[in-house]
Amino acid sequence: MDIKIPLEDVSLDSVFEKYEAKFKALADKKRLHIMNILTINGSMCVCDIEPIIGMTQSKLSYHLKILLDAGLIEKETKGTWSYYQVNQKELNALLSEQLCCIFKPPGCC
Amino acid sequence: MDIKIPLEDVSLDSVFEKYEAKFKALADKKRLHIMNILTINGSMCVCDIEPIIGMTQSKLSYHLKILLDAGLIEKETKGTWSYYQVNQKELNALLSEQLCCIFKPPGCC
DNA sequence: TTAATATATCAATATAATTTGATTAAGGAG
DNA sequence: CTCCTTAATCAAATTATATTGATATATTAA
Structure with missing residues (x-):
């Protein structure tokens, strides 16, 4: 008796899962705003992002963790x-050139 | 007395909202699977997608509507x-070349 | 006309994500 | 050491999404 293991389906499924996680992270305008702020300002500590985005520290930490994960x-x-x-x-691998503009300095396009 | 209207912020905010909606639609592996099936098979009616994806009709209708909207x-x-x-x-404008492969016929890359 | 099929929608439930305020942990400054 | 700052985490409450089964509408087939 043969047991069929749908190898291709399993790997496709893990691909979908992988991108699900990434798109979920982007599926929130607050997080897109954070991405934009980080893009414009480069490396930033939490306490500097906080006043720009107008979010409480714990909320900001929560959203940063989602983007980080x-x-x-x-x-x-x-x-x-x-x-x-x-x-x-990672962003270049995920998003179109056109869309990456949101995550690059203003002069890039 | 001057009233400051943050025009740029408002428009940026609407950009974030727009992409939030699109990423939300992609932020689900079932919907990514639907996208993949439609990519491979081209135009399909609901009743033909149903057995491939193994979803009830009402559930499939629900997810198709989200992708459509x-x-x-x-x-x-x-x-x-x-x-x-x-x-x-729309997909080309949103996603990287590399990622678009999931939404194009197998031979494309 | 009647029966069957295709799809959308609805209401109820279940599940998941977000927000809030408080607490914790780890540094740095005095 | 003691106080203050930075940031992460936690539990509870809130809000958003997804699932289910039933029903509605429209079209086709007999």
């Missing part, structure tokens, strides 16, 4: 500060 | 059948 931003800790910046490579 | 797929009604297909132009 999805690999869309990167984090570097210096002492008690956490510096975040966009993961340009 | 986000402009990621297009619908054409013929009699009592609804034919859906991917909106290639």
Whole structure:
């Protein structure tokens, strides 16, 4: 008796899961705003993003974690500060040239 | 007395809202699967997608509507059948070349 | 006309994501 | 050490999404 293992389906399914996570992270205008702010300002600590975006610290931390877990931003800790910046490579692999403009300095397009 | 209207912020905000809707539609592996099926098979009616994806009709209808409302797929009604297909132009504007492969015939890359 | 099929929608439920305020942990400054 | 700042996490409440099964509408077929 043969047992059929749908290898291709399984791998496609994991592809869908992978992109589901990334699109979920982008599927929120507050997080898109954070991405935009990080794009314009480069590396920033949480306390500097906070007044620009007008969000409480805990809320901001929550959304940063979602973007971080999805690999869309990167984090570097210096002492008690956490510096975040966009993961340009990941965004280029995910989004169109045209759309990447939102995540690049104003002069890029 | 001057009243400051933050025009740029308002328009940026509407940009974020627009993409939020599109990413929300993509932020679900079932819907990514639907996109993939439509990509491979071209235009399809609901009853033909149903057995491939293994979803009840009402559930499938629900997810198709979300993709349709986000402009990621297009619908054409013929009699009592609804034919859906991917909106290639929209996807090209949204996603990277590399990622668009999931939404194009296998031979494309 | 009657029966069958295709699809959309609705209301109720279930599940998941977000917000809030408080707490914790870890540094740095005095 | 003690106080203050930065940032992460937690539990509870709120809000948003998805699922289910039933029903409605429209079209086709007999």
